[in-house]
Amino acid sequence: MDVYxxxxxxxxxxxxxxxxxxxxxxTEEEDSVLKAYVNIHGEGRWNSVARLSGLRRTGKSCRLRxxxxxxxxxxxxxxxxEEQLLILELHSRWGNRWSKIxxxxxxxxxxxxxxxxxxxxxxxxxxxxxxxNSKQFRDAMRYVWIxxxxxxxxxxxxxxxxxxxxxxxxxxxxxISNMTTSQITYANATGSVQVDPSLLPELxxxxxxxxxxxxxxxxxxxxxxxxxxxxxxxxxxxxxSGLCQENVAGTWGRCVEFxxxxxxxxxxxxxxxxxxxxxxxxxxxxxxxxxxx
DNA sequence: AATTACTGCAACCGCTGGAAG
DNA sequence: GCTTCCAGCGGTTGCAGTAAT
Numbered sequence: 001m002d003v004y005x006x007x008x009x010x011x012x013x014x015x016x017x018x019x020x021x022x023x024x025x026x027t028e029e030e031d032s033v034l035k036a037y038v039n040i041h042g043e044g045r046w047n048s049v050a051r052l053s054g055l056r057r058t059g060k061s062c063r064l065r066x067x068x069x070x071x072x073x074x075x076x077x078x079x080x081x082e083e084q085l086l087i088l089e090l091h092s093r094w095g096n097r098w099s100k101i102x103x104x105x106x107x108x109x110x111x112x113x114x115x116x117x118x119x120x121x122x123x124x125x126x127x128x129x130x131x132x133n134s135k136q137f138r139d140a141m142r143y144v145w146i147x148x149x150x151x152x153x154x155x156x157x158x159x160x161x162x163x164x165x166x167x168x169x170x171x172x173x174x175x176i177s178n179m180t181t182s183q184i185t186y187a188n189a190t191g192s193v194q195v196d197p198s199l200l201p202e203l204x205x206x207x208x209x210x211x212x213x214x215x216x217x218x219x220x221x222x223x224x225x226x227x228x229x230x231x232x233x234x235x236x237x238x239x240x241s242g243l244c245q246e247n248v249a250g251t252w253g254r255c256v257e258f259x260x261x262x263x264x265x266x267x268x269x270x271x272x273x274x275x276x277x278x279x280x281x282x283x284x285x286x287x288x289x290x291x292x293x
Numbered sequence: 294a295a296t297t298a299c300t301g302c303a304a305c306c307g308c309t310g311g312a313a314g
Numbered sequence: 315g316c317t318t319c320c321a322g323c324g325g326t327t328g329c330a331g332t333a334a335t
Binding site: 024025026058060061064065068069111112115116118119120123 | 300
């Protein structure tokens with residue numbers, strides 16, 4: 001699907017190079033040209049790269065292709081549970097600062113993280129029928145999703161049959177499993193989040209992907225929150241305490257108990273830095289160390 | 294097997310801020 | 315101080331692959 005744009009201003013070609021600008025997916029040949037050029041001349045000055053390499057692409061396009069795909073350090077593949085956790089946490093602190101978040105996930109690009117957020121997290125919000133920036137969703141993520149992710153990581157590290165997909169993950173999950181309750185529930189400073197692993201469905205050993213670090217539906221919020229049935233849920237969250245129950249096959253079976261102070265319930269994005277107090281620098285540092293050391 | 298709907302991702306677009314002239 | 319150029323960022327779009335019907 002070759003699409004070319006004519007680079008005209010007032011009917012006059014701007015330059016020889018801009019007469020034919022290629023758009024759309026990159027070919028293997030283009031990739032190797034760009035790779036070879038950057039390997040020789042280095043990154044930066046992308047307009048020059050585009051011009052001098054002979055690629056009929058814009059500098060922007062070259063930069064994007066290099067940063068998101070061709071760079072040797074780019075990690076491809078599924079976002080691990082640990083990375084999900086870090087993304088959720090960092091997004092809670094910085095909002096849509098994708099590039100900043102990406103800096104803390106080596107090998108992951110801002111584009112990839114942004115896509116993850118849009119396709120996974122926003123989907124959850126949609127399924128919960130609430131805005132991704134709403135208090136309900138933020139609380140649900142804070143008190144349900146993140147604890148569940150942590151529990152999953154713990155569970156996968158403890159699973160006898162389970163083998164984490166990478167050595168770094170092994171280290172990470174081993175340490176997660178050794179985290180204290182207060183570390184895992186990480187809200188104790190201002191309230192409490194009690195998560196009983198036995199109550200969480202994916203921790204019962206029935207989950208086929210319990211050790212896989214792929215993005216999976218098990219980390220979905222909707223697993224434990226049925227908006228039709230759990231009408232009290234948002235109210236309870238807003239009150240700062242209550243039970244988050246999940247409706248599985250029409251029965252109320254599992255719950256995550258939580259208590260939240262008013263301080264905790266204050267804005268997550270732009271409305272305050274309550275998560276900052278919950279997820280302090282030490283925790284972030286810890287996560288990063290475990291992930292990438 | 295064919296069609297439709299959905300999902301995930303690569304790439305583009307527009308805007309912003311900083312550096313250089 | 316103003317203008318221009320460029321890199322970078324976040325939002326959006328379009329398409330390919332997959333799942334559902």
